Each structure stands twice: as structure tokens, then as C-alpha cells.
Amino acid sequence: MQRIRIKYKKGGGLVFIGHLDMIRLWERAVRRGELPVAYSQGYNPRQKLAFGPPLPLGMASDCEYLDIFLEKWASAEKVKADLELTLMPGIEILGVTSVFSGMPSISSSIKTAVYEIKTVKDPSKKAQEILSTNSIIVVRKENQMDIRPMIKKIGFSGNTVNIEVRCDNSGSIKGSELKGLFKETGIASIKRTNLF
Amino acid sequence: MHDLIRDKILPAVSKPARYIGNELNSIHKGHKGMVKVALCYPDTYEIGMSNLGLSILYHLIIKREDAICERVFSPWPDMEAAMKEHGVPLFSLESWKPIKDFDILGFSLQHELTYTNMLNILKLSDIPLKRKERTGGHPLIIAGGACTNNPEPLSDFIDAFVLGDGEEVIREIIDAYKSCRDRPQPTPTHTPLLDNLSKIDGVYVPDHNELKNVKRRTVKDLNSIDYPAKPIVPFIEVVHDRATIEIMRGCPRRCSFCQAGTVNKPVRLVDPEKVVALAKETIKNTGFEEVSLVSLSSCDYPRIWEVANELGKAFGPKRISVSLPSMRPDSFRADIAKELQNVRKSGITLAPEAGTQRLRDHIHKDLTEENILSSIGNAFASGANSVKLYFMIGLPTETEEDLAGIVALSNRIIKEGKTVNPRAKITVNVSTFIPKKNTPFENEKMISLDKIQKKQNYLKQNLRHKSIELRWHKAEMSVIEGLFSSLEAGRGLPMAKILLDAFEAGCRFDNWTEHFDYCKWEVAIAAHKDQI
Numbered sequence: 001m002q003r004i005r006i007k008y009k010k011g012g013g014l015v016f017i018g019h020l021d022m023i024r025l026w027e028r029a030v031r032r033g034e035l036p037v038a039y040s041q042g043y044n045p046r047q048k049l050a051f052g053p054p055l056p057l058g059m060a061s062d063c064e065y066l067d068i069f070l071e072k073w074a075s076a077e078k079v080k081a082d083l084e085l086t087l088m089p090g091i092e093i094l095g096v097t098s099v100f101s102g103m104p105s106i107s108s109s110i111k112t113a114v115y116e117i118k119t120v121k122d123p124s125k126k127a128q129e130i131l132s133t134n135s136i137i138v139v140r141k142e143n144q145m146d147i148r149p150m151i152k153k154i155g156f157s158g159n160t161v162n163i164e165v166r167c168d169n170s171g172s173i174k175g176s177e178l179k180g181l182f183k184e185t186g187i188a189s190i191k192r193t194n195l196f
Numbered sequence: 197m198h199d200l201i202r203d204k205i206l207p208a209v210s211k212p213a214r215y216i217g218n219e220l221n222s223i224h225k226g227h228k229g230m231v232k233v234a235l236c237y238p239d240t241y242e243i244g245m246s247n248l249g250l251s252i253l254y255h256l257i258i259k260r261e262d263a264i265c266e267r268v269f270s271p272w273p274d275m276e277a278a279m280k281e282h283g284v285p286l287f288s289l290e291s292w293k294p295i296k297d298f299d300i301l302g303f304s305l306q307h308e309l310t311y312t313n314m315l316n317i318l319k320l321s322d323i324p325l326k327r328k329e330r331t332g333g334h335p336l337i338i339a340g341g342a343c344t345n346n347p348e349p350l351s352d353f354i355d356a357f358v359l360g361d362g363e364e365v366i367r368e369i370i371d372a373y374k375s376c377r378d379r380p381q382p383t384p385t386h387t388p389l390l391d392n393l394s395k396i397d398g399v400y401v402p403d404h405n406e407l408k409n410v411k412r413r414t415v416k417d418l419n420s421i422d423y424p425a426k427p428i429v430p431f432i433e434v435v436h437d438r439a440t441i442e443i444m445r446g447c448p449r450r451c452s453f454c455q456a457g458t459v460n461k462p463v464r465l466v467d468p469e470k471v472v473a474l475a476k477e478t479i480k481n482t483g484f485e486e487v488s489l490v491s492l493s494s495c496d497y498p499r500i501w502e503v504a505n506e507l508g509k510a511f512g513p514k515r516i517s518v519s520l521p522s523m524r525p526d527s528f529r530a531d532i533a534k535e536l537q538n539v540r541k542s543g544i545t546l547a548p549e550a551g552t553q554r555l556r557d558h559i560h561k562d563l564t565e566e567n568i569l570s571s572i573g574n575a576f577a578s579g580a581n582s583v584k585l586y587f588m589i590g591l592p593t594e595t596e597e598d599l600a601g602i603v604a605l606s607n608r609i610i611k612e613g614k615t616v617n618p619r620a621k622i623t624v625n626v627s628t629f630i631p632k633k634n635t636p637f638e639n640e641k642m643i644s645l646d647k648i649q650k651k652q653n654y655l656k657q658n659l660r661h662k663s664i665e666l667r668w669h670k671a672e673m674s675v676i677e678g679l680f681s682s683l684e685a686g687r688g689l690p691m692a693k694i695l696l697d698a699f700e701a702g703c704r705f706d707n708w709t710e711h712f713d714y715c716k717w718e719v720a721i722a723a724h725k726d727q728i
Contacts (some may be wrong), residue, residue: 012218013216013217016206016216017213017431017432018432019434021213021431021432024537027600028220028429028483030480030483031483031484031514031516032482033480056208057212086483088218088219088220089218090218181699
């Protein structure tokens with residue numbers, strides 16, 4: 001089985017399309033592109049696709065990942081060309097590579113997500129305040145949760161904040177919580193710029 | 197307005213994808229010089245986008261060189277609130293332009309419980325609800341669909357109704373609109389246009405022609421319809437999230453309660469070759485994982501097994517499943533069932549309608565208990581785990597014995613089903629008989645709310661097998677549906693006034709249990725009953 005990794009950008013109206021709908025959107029694109037995709041065994045066979053960490057609804061991204069498992073070999077160029085013929089505006093394929101089939105999954109190899117937040121007012125004071133505090137408590141379904149340890153780094157210049165946060169199985173910051181951090185400065189736009 | 201919608205409104209509402217348009221195969225055309233048509237299904241995006249008629253009309257209008265077509269659906273209450281907060285009027289999915297700026301607003305009315313939503317569409321578009329309060333500067337408001345079998349309750353609000361098949365009529369309506377628009381001296385009202393529309397076969401224009409003189413329009417040859425081979429592919433999961441291919445219109449059966457089967461005459465077929473070709477092309481253009489071959493009674497399509505087999509062969513290796521809704525149990529063939537079910541297992545649906553042979557005979561449901569048992573047995577034996585059954589309560593001449601028959605038949609089905617498949621389950625769906633206009637039963641009585649509830653309770657108490665799930669329609673909803681669709685039930689009631697009152701009292705999304713508010717309807721009905 002061949003494993004093809006796709007890196008893509010998501011923007012435009014597609015920012016309002018959630019993770020599960022994106023999965024279906026890709027499955028249909030793969031079917032339209034007539035890629036020789038592999039199917040799972042079992043009662044309801046499904047295409048073998050594997051996605052990276054879900055992108056919060058309403059957010060654009062420069063770095064979404066997806067693995068497509070093919071049952072017949074196809075060149076990365078051919079896969080890219082077949083998909084580009086049929087993908088809709090809002091998705092831009094940035095790279096297609098054939099990767100080793102035994103590699104760990106996308107989600108297990110990613111530890112960090114970087115978000116770029118454009119604020120309305122000067123964010124420097126707020127950013128420093130976040131950096132200097134030891135805990136930021138948020139409420140998730142009646143449970144209190146400290147999200148400060150999940151924030152790894154904050155950089156800022158002008159009205160742009162680049163914030164690095166933990167993004168793995170042990171817990172991640174939600175989109176709404178990220179926005180909540182800069183509520184007072186107002187948010188003009190927010191997007192995911194990197195995953196690693 | 198675009199920025200406001202994108203930056204303030206959409207991020208604040210649930211399921212924003214309902215309002216953004218831009219789906220694969222949606223078409224965006226410039227508005228200049230065009231006849232601008234907005235098509236509306238007055239319910240959520242997910243329900244409206246599942247309607248095949250809307251998809252066909254969208255395609256037929258948008259391919260014209262002189263017209264554009266855009267879609268609009270009912271905004272969910274959170275969206276309505278957000279739009280009001282920001283002073284944004286209802287807008288179309290494609291161009292995000294106000295509905296008020298369109299030339300024609302066409303409603304697909306398939307269910308009476310969407311009427312308050314229809315009025316809300318007008319209100320949110322800042323269009324006067326009553327046709328007499330509108331001018332030539334407002335869009336022409338037209339409506340088609342199953343509800344036009346009984347258009348009178350809506351005749352205060354709708355300018356023109358299309359009775360029957362819409363494919364040809366919509367072309368004639370747009371032509372008529374264009375010729376009136378292009379006159380040297382435009383008129384301040386739609387009156388001359390309405391005069392012209394009233395001359396089109398199948399169009400009922402209140403105050404311009406008589407309903408009793410309007411004959412339903414029928415497309416003689418379905419093969420002449422340019423069906424969409426590139427239907428829109430929704431971003432979000434809709435109710436019927438699949439390629440839908442029509443194979444037949446009308447029904448050779450004569451079930452006395454069935455409006456669709458009675459009014460859609462004669463039975464017309466799409467050629468098998470066309471069905472197969474269209475299905476293949478549609479899958480290629482959409483990437484859907486399922487094709488559904490639709491009609492009122494799929495097994496009465498003469499070459500159904502040939503078509504199903506052909507598609508099964510073509511799609512099986514691609515893991516695309518083929519489904520055949522509206523199958524009658526007597527025609528259920530296990531080998532084909534297996535062929536069709538080889539990819540994605542979906543449920544099987546059968547409609548005995550009544551619990552005893554006597555009542556099935558009385559309503560002309562041409563089915564015996566042996567038919568039902570043997571075919572459902574086949575379905576379970578071929579690997580299906582669940583079967584849905586449809587029954588009606590309140591049918592003319594129904595007795596306690598008939599109700600007991602529903603229980604007995606269901607129990608017998610599950611008992612025999614378990615012998616061939618230990619995991620067998622059935623869902624028993626019970627709806628309430630409504631004596632719909634234009635059916636052989638149109639003059640029969642509809643049972644009262646109290647009786648509906650008593651019969652439902654009887655079934656709830658007696659259908660208690662752990663592998664039988666009982667579902668029923670909310671009794672109060674059936675009552676309201678009956679008032680609008682049945683001459684008998686609505687007799688003597690000023691339904692237009694009741695509708696307006698209920699709407700103004702806040703009724704919306706009446707076919708949604710969480711929104712349906714029977715008290716408001718009761719108040720509206722009582723207010724007008726007293727005046728009689």
C-alpha cells in the first residue's frame with residue numbers, strides 16, 4: 001500500500017466547514033479524481049484517509065495535512081493533478097509527497113500548533129500579561145482547566161501575535177479559548193500557520 | 197453587507213455552512229439584465245437541499261442565457277436573530293444579495309407545516325405578506341409542489357400557483373415575466389403579468405382565473421427533461437446526502453389515501469439507458485458515495501432489476517451503493533437486495549399501512565400478509581438487520597381489531613425474522629391518516645386529536661417487544677397538517693387568517709418538534725372559530 005501525504009491551505013468560505021464535513025469533502029474529491037484509494041475492511045468499508053488535528057470552525061489554515069492510502073501505486077504528481085482538477089476554491093494543495101507507509105500517523109507526530117492572530121488594538125500588553133502569569137483557568141463542561149501550561153511561546157509585532165500552543169493527545173487549546181485570550185484587544189482574523 | 201455577514205454574523209451562528217453557498221457545482225452568474233429568480237424551500241438547508249424538484253428547476257433556470265437562479269432557505273432562529281441584530285435582510289446563498297432584489301421568488305411547498313416559514317421568508321425579506329399589499333416593485337411570488345393541491349389557504353399571500361409538473365411551466369413563467377418587463381412602458385403593478393400567467397396551462401392566479409378550471413400540468417415524456425448531471429454537492433450532511441435519479445413519475449397502484457399516486461397521472465418512465473447514463477455521469481461529477489433511484493413505487497418500474505444490476509456492476513467495485521426507496525415487499529427479491537446492499541448497508545423500508553387484510557383491501561393497498569412475511573423474511577435472510585414498517589392510524593372504517601392487527605403483524609414479523617436472523621430489528625412508524633384533497637378518500641373524516649392520542653397510546657402500551665421500536669407523528673402536528681391539506685378537516689375555517697395569526701404569534705418551523713407550539717395554533721383557531 002502506498003501512502004501519499006498532502007499539505008493544503010484552507011480558506012475562503014471553507015473556514016465555515018467543520019472537520020467531519022472536510023473528511024467527506026475529501027472522500028468525494030478522491031472519488032471524483034478516481035484515485036486508486038484503499039478501503040477499510042468491515043461492515044461499511046471506508047476510504048483509508050488519515051487527517052491531522054481538527055481545525056477549529058471559522059479558522060483558516062496554511063498547513064493542513066492528510067494521508068491518502070492507495071492500493072495501487074501512483075506518482076505524487078499524478079495524484080496532485082487528479083485532485084486539482086476536481087477540488088473546489090478554498091482548498092489549495094501546497095505539496096504532495098509519497099511517504100514511507102510505516103511512518104507514525106500525522107496526529108501522533110504533531111506536538112505543536114502555531115496560530116497567527118491579527119488584533120484590532122495593540123496586543124503587546126496582553127501578550128506580556130499572558131507570558132508572565134502562571135495559570136489561566138477556563139471552564140470546560142463544568143470542569144476547570146488550566147490552559148497556561150499549553151502555551152509554549154508568544155511572539156508579537158505590530159498588531160500580529162504568533163502563538164505556539166501544545167497540540168497533542170494530552171490536550172490542546174480550543175479555538176474559542178484562543179480567541180478568549182485576546183478578547184480585550186479585539187480579533188480581526190485568526191489562522192493556523194504551522195503544525196510540527 | 198458581505199463583510200458584515202462574513203465577519204459578524206456567520207461566526208456567531210450554528211452551522212454557518214448553511215448560508216455560505218459556493219458548494220461544488222453551484223453556479224454564480226452576473227445579475228445584470230437577467231431575470232433574477234430566487235428558489236426557496238422554506239425549511240433548513242439540509243431539508244431543502246434534499247429536494248430533487250428544486251435541483252431540477254435550479255438547473256433548468258440557470259442554464260438559460262437570460263436568467264439567473266439562486267437559492268434561499270429558512271434561517272435557523274439563531275441566524276434570524278443575528279441578522280436582525282445587524283439589520284441584514286434575508287439574502288441568497290449564491291450572491292448574498294437581498295431576496296427583495298430578485299424578480300421572482302419561487303417557493304417549493306411540499307409540506308403544510310412549512311407555511312409559517314414561508315411567511316417568515318417574506319417578512320425577513322421585507323416583502324409584504326399579502327399580495328394585495330405588494331406592488332410591481334416587489335418580486336413576483338410563486339409557489340409549486342405538493343401543497344398546491346389545496347392552494348386556497350395561501351391565496352392571500354401567493355401571486356401564482358403552479359399545479360403539477362414545474363419543468364415546462366417555469367420556462368413559460370420566466371418568458372412571460374421577461375416580455376412584461378421589456379415592454380416600452382413598465383407597469384406599476386404585476387396585474388398585466390398576472391393576466392398573462394393565468395393563461396398558462398397549470399397556473400392558478402387568484403382573482404385572475406378559477407381554481408376549478410385550472411388543469412394540472414404534466415410533462416408528457418420524462419426523457420425530454422434535461423435532468424441535472426452536475427447537481428450541487430453540499431458541504432454539510434443533508435437529509436438525502438446522495439445522488440438522486442428519478443426513474444418514474446406517477447404510480448400504477450391505486451391506494452385510496454395517497455395524494456401523490458392519485459394526482460400524478462399518467463405513469464411515466466425514464467428510459468433505463470438514460471437512468472444508467474445519468475447515474476454514472478452524476479457520480480463522476482459529484483463523487484457521491486450513494487445513488488438513489490427514486491419514484492413512488494420503484495418495483496413497478498418495468499426494468500428495475502436490469503437497471504439495478506447494471507449500476508450494481510458499475511458501482512460495486514467503486515464502493516458506491518445503490519438504493520431503491522419505495523420498494524413494495526411483494527417485489528422484494530433477495531438476490532437483487534444482496535447485489536444492491538453489497539457496499540453500504542442501508543435499511544429496508546416497507547409499508548403495509550394497515551394491520552388487517554380487511555383494512556388493507558378497503559384502502560386498496562394491494563398486499564397480503566403472506567407477501568409481507570415472505571418478503572421481509574427474505575430481507576432478513578439476505579443479511580439485513582433492520583426493517584422499517586409504515587402504518588397509518590385513523591383510516592376510514594378502522595376498528596379496534598385493525599389496531600390490534602398492527603401489533604399482531606409486527607410481532608409476527610419480528611418472531612419470524614428472528615428465526616432467520618437473530619439480530620433482526622424492526623421500526624414501526626405510525627402516522628395519522630389525513631383525508632387529503634384530490635384523493636378517493638377526500639371526503640372521509642379525519643379523526644380527532646383525542647382519538648389520535650388514544651390510538652397512539654394503545655400502540656405504545658401493546659407494542660413492547662424489545663426488538664421493535666415504535667415511532668409516531670406528533671398528534672397535534674397531524675391535526676394542523678390536516679386543516680391545511682384536507683377540505684374535510686379545514687371546512688368552514690378561514691385557514692389563511694388562522695395561518696397569519698399563528699405566524700404573528702411566533703409560530704415557525706412547525707414540523708420541528710422542538711419548535712412546534714400547538715397552544716399558539718389553538719388560540720389562532722379558537723379566535724376564528726368563534727366568528728363563524
